[in-house]
Amino acid sequence: MIKADDLKLLRINYLRGPNIWTYRSVLEVWLDLGELENYPSNKIPGFKDRLVALLPALIEHHCGVGERGGFLQRLEEGTWAGHILEHIVIELLNLAGMPTGFGQTRSTSRHGIYRMVFRAREERVARAALDAGHQLLTATIRGDSFDVKAAVHRVRTEVDNCYLGPSTACIVDAATDRRIPHIRLNDGNLVQLGYGASQRRIWTAETEFTSAIAEGIAGDKDLTKSLLKSCGVPVPEGQIVNSPEEAWEAAQDIGFPVVVKPSDANHGRGVTLDLHTQADIEAAYHVAYPEGSDVMVERFIPGHEHRLLVVGDKVVAAARGEIIGITGDGRSTVRQLIDNQLNSDPRRGFEEEFPLETIVIETNTKVQLEIQRQGLSPEAVPAAGRFVVIERNGNVAIDCTDNIHPEVQYAASLAARVVGLDIAGIDMVAKDISRPLAEQGGAIVEVNAGPGLLMHLKPAEGSPRPVGRAIVDHLFPETEGDAAPGRIPVVGVAGTRDTHKIARMVAWLAHLSGRQTGLACRDGLFLDRRRVESVDCANWEAGHRLLMNHSVQATVIENGAETILRDGLPYDRCQVGVVTDLEGFEALSHYDVHEADQMVRVMRTQVDVVLPDGVAVLNTADTRVSDMASLCDGSVVLYGLTADVPAIEAHRAAQGRAVYLKQGYVVLAEGSHEKVLSDLGDIRTRQNTAFPMSEEALLAAVATAWALDISPDLIAAGIETFDPDPQPVRPAGSTAFFR
Numbered sequence: 001m002i003k004a005d006d007l008k009l010l011r012i013n014y015l016r017g018p019n020i021w022t023y024r025s026v027l028e029v030w031l032d033l034g035e036l037e038n039y040p041s042n043k044i045p046g047f048k049d050r051l052v053a054l055l056p057a058l059i060e061h062h063c064g065v066g067e068r069g070g071f072l073q074r075l076e077e078g079t080w081a082g083h084i085l086e087h088i089v090i091e092l093l094n095l096a097g098m099p100t101g102f103g104q105t106r107s108t109s110r111h112g113i114y115r116m117v118f119r120a121r122e123e124r125v126a127r128a129a130l131d132a133g134h135q136l137l138t139a140t141i142r143g144d145s146f147d148v149k150a151a152v153h154r155v156r157t158e159v160d161n162c163y164l165g166p167s168t169a170c171i172v173d174a175a176t177d178r179r180i181p182h183i184r185l186n187d188g189n190l191v192q193l194g195y196g197a198s199q200r201r202i203w204t205a206e207t208e209f210t211s212a213i214a215e216g217i218a219g220d221k222d223l224t225k226s227l228l229k230s231c232g233v234p235v236p237e238g239q240i241v242n243s244p245e246e247a248w249e250a251a252q253d254i255g256f257p258v259v260v261k262p263s264d265a266n267h268g269r270g271v272t273l274d275l276h277t278q279a280d281i282e283a284a285y286h287v288a289y290p291e292g293s294d295v296m297v298e299r300f301i302p303g304h305e306h307r308l309l310v311v312g313d314k315v316v317a318a319a320r321g322e323i324i325g326i327t328g329d330g331r332s333t334v335r336q337l338i339d340n341q342l343n344s345d346p347r348r349g350f351e352e353e354f355p356l357e358t359i360v361i362e363t364n365t366k367v368q369l370e371i372q373r374q375g376l377s378p379e380a381v382p383a384a385g386r387f388v389v390i391e392r393n394g395n396v397a398i399d400c401t402d403n404i405h406p407e408v409q410y411a412a413s414l415a416a417r418v419v420g421l422d423i424a425g426i427d428m429v430a431k432d433i434s435r436p437l438a439e440q441g442g443a444i445v446e447v448n449a450g451p452g453l454l455m456h457l458k459p460a461e462g463s464p465r466p467v468g469r470a471i472v473d474h475l476f477p478e479t480e481g482d483a484a485p486g487r488i489p490v491v492g493v494a495g496t497r498d499t500h501k502i503a504r505m506v507a508w509l510a511h512l513s514g515r516q517t518g519l520a521c522r523d524g525l526f527l528d529r530r531r532v533e534s535v536d537c538a539n540w541e542a543g544h545r546l547l548m549n550h551s552v553q554a555t556v557i558e559n560g561a562e563t564i565l566r567d568g569l570p571y572d573r574c575q576v577g578v579v580t581d582l583e584g585f586e587a588l589s590h591y592d593v594h595e596a597d598q599m600v601r602v603m604r605t606q607v608d609v610v611l612p613d614g615v616a617v618l619n620t621a622d623t624r625v626s627d628m629a630s631l632c633d634g635s636v637v638l639y640g641l642t643a644d645v646p647a648i649e650a651h652r653a654a655q656g657r658a659v660y661l662k663q664g665y666v667v668l669a670e671g672s673h674e675k676v677l678s679d680l681g682d683i684r685t686r687q688n689t690a691f692p693m694s695e696e697a698l699l700a701a702v703a704t705a706w707a708l709d710i711s712p713d714l715i716a717a718g719i720e721t722f723d724p725d726p727q728p729v730r731p732a733g734s735t736a737f738f739r
Contacts, residue, residue: 006034007081009134010113014123016540017568018609020601022102025568026117027126031082037112042078050140051075051084054148055091063087081137082114089118089133096155098125098163108592115592122162128155165189166353167204167453170468178472180486181572183548193475194486195571196552197516200475205423206450207475214420218449219264221296224419231418233411234443238298244282250297251281257300260284262292272369273392274300280373287365301429301443307396308404308426309456309467310416312474315409317456317465318433321396325389328382334371335361335378338390347397347460355397355458359390367391397455399462400433407436415444423471425451483613489515489554489708490571494606495580498697499558500538502578505693505701507556509718513710518546521558539563543570560584561602565591569609576707577606578617579625580700600624610634615707617700620647639703641695643669659703661695666702668712677702679716
């Protein structure tokens with residue numbers, strides 16, 4: 001009898017960086033199939049039909065067959081539970097709105113034990129999908145019912161809780177398209193783009209260039225208007241008021257019609273337009289008051305509401321709003337008509353991903369007032385054919401970027417500069433933005449810091465605009481010869497043979513070349529010559545901390561095989577990747593590594609992440625290491641104790657670079673050309689120094705420094721002057737490391 005409960009999840013491990021499976025983060029699951037090892041899918045009666053009935057979109061999974069229906073073909077032929085679970089989890093993620101196409105399942109050296117992985121941008125979401133997938137698979141094997149919709153909802157809830165908002169996500173995606181790495185700095189939308197000293201930070205559509213002063217000005221609408229007016233930007237006349245009575249008095253002074261709104265809210269909350277009567281103005285005051293610190297009355301500008309997005313000094317997108325309403329049928333109430341005619345629009349929803357909001361009368365006082373102004377209530381039944389206005393503003397979702405008049409663009413850009421914002425949402429009222437504002441009486445009514453981008457990414461009508469790319473290009477201007485924007489030189493040193501000594505020597509040489517250098521190795525965590533932690537820091541966490549440090553201009557990170565297997569690498573790509581050897585497998589049985597040949601798959605991870613303009617530094621003492629040269633996207637520097645090994649000879653014949661010994665002297669060779677580091681003398685005399693390095697390790701350090709374009713003379717001088725005794729750890733409370 002088949003026991004579905006035999007499928008056990010033995011171990012779940014989140015690999016946060018590039019790993020033996022892929023360049024990206026994955027959830028790795030160790031499975032024990034138990035009795036199911038004897039029951040592939042074609043031996044479980046009715047299993048395929050039950051599974052496809054629950055997840056019909058599995059027909060789209062190509063699997064290893066490489067075509068639509070490939071996975072279903074595997075089910076018919078017979079495949080095992082681990083592989084099936086992989087596809088179930090991937091499909092649940094797809095249904096939850098977080099599509100992924102990567103997954104693998106492999107057997108281990110133990111009978112019935114498998115390793116299954118799938119792409120996982122966030123660990124919590126991946127674990128939720130795994131749990132739901134495990135339950136679905138178990139129920140399907142048993143023939144029990146299963147609520148797929150509820151399972152997808154659980155996963156979707158985690159997606160909503162964990163993932164970046166749409167505005168932040170579009171910027172991160174644009175950065176990724178330009179090969180700029182990112183690090184999420186909190187559970188919200190604070191994100192670092194780039195590494196170390198080359199980084200920029202964003203928080204939704206605010207950047208590190210957005211000053212607190214500018215944001216404060218933008219939040220004070222009255223102050224904003226006075227500054228804009230002083231620079232000749234057209235703005236409506238207005239006054240701050242402190243009571244409904246003052247609002248009415250101000251309206252009389254300004255002249256009808258007027259607008260009543262909060263002085264520091266946004267997204268159109270609490271704004272009521274086109275007011276003429278005392279009752280409406282006083283009621284509008286009560287709508288605006290809870291939404292901000294003050295209430296403002298200003299002259300009503302006829303026309304359409306517009307939002308222009310300014311990035312740097314350019315308008316990169318524009319959207320127009322529209323008055324929305326319902327048309328009576330003589331039978332339905334206002335509430336029913338709103339649901340049937342407005343909320344049924346697929347563009348409306350509660351989540352951030354929808355360009356228009358769902359209208360809920362009970363919580364929307366602005367809509368309540370608008371209905372009341374027309375002599376109706378939510379339960380009233382409008383006559384057939386009667387048009388009832390529901391919202392006059394806040395529905396900005398029609399793209400009109402191509403229609404902006406140059407003078408309108410100039411006014412919007414000037415408004416952003418006057419306030420001091422590098423990225424701003426300019427709210428403008430105009431009948432037609434293809435004409436100058438002056439000739440139509442248009443005006444700028446608000447300037448917003450941290451503007452939402454969704455209206456430009458998913459307009460209800462018109463073309464989406466690449467606003468994320470515009471923001472990334474603003475933060476990282478494209479310059480000639482800059483092949484890696486947002487990056488600093490990252491050196492990864494992988495292996496066991498004196499890798500900490502290689503890392504320390506390379507960090508010293510990088511420091512001498514003029515870069516403030518961070519180092520994470522088993523000797524500790526270093527910032528230039530200061531040791532800031534004395535514990536073993538050859539791990540993911542320490543390396544990641546260096547990449548977050550604003551002052552670091554280059555990093556050297558030691559990576560052991562266990563770090564790669566347990567966490568993945570702390571960086572997405574590196575400038576130089578060093579592999580010294582394939583030793584140490586004896587300590588890795590926990591990861592099902594039992595021989596040196598298996599280490600090739602582990603250590604090649606360091607070579608796989610070398611940038612196209614980067615360098616792999618490989619030891620020729622082991623042909624399995626030097627053979628990794630073919631895996632490198634960049635160039636290769638080989639090193640070895642002698643020049644007469646086949647790998648170095650072939651590499652030099654192809655005009656490649658190599659470092660080796662000749663009569664005890666270090667030689668840097670490129671093709672047939674050789675340069676001897678004579679200043680080092682015979683390195684065999686260096687074995688009894690305070691920092692003894694093997695000849696092989698010293699060659700690796702020289703080769704790595706050369707790969708960083710450090711001059712041979714500076715390399716020789718640096719090795720001569722290296723002091724192995726760093727300055728001590730700074731006392732508690734020091735801020736030297738994180739600046």
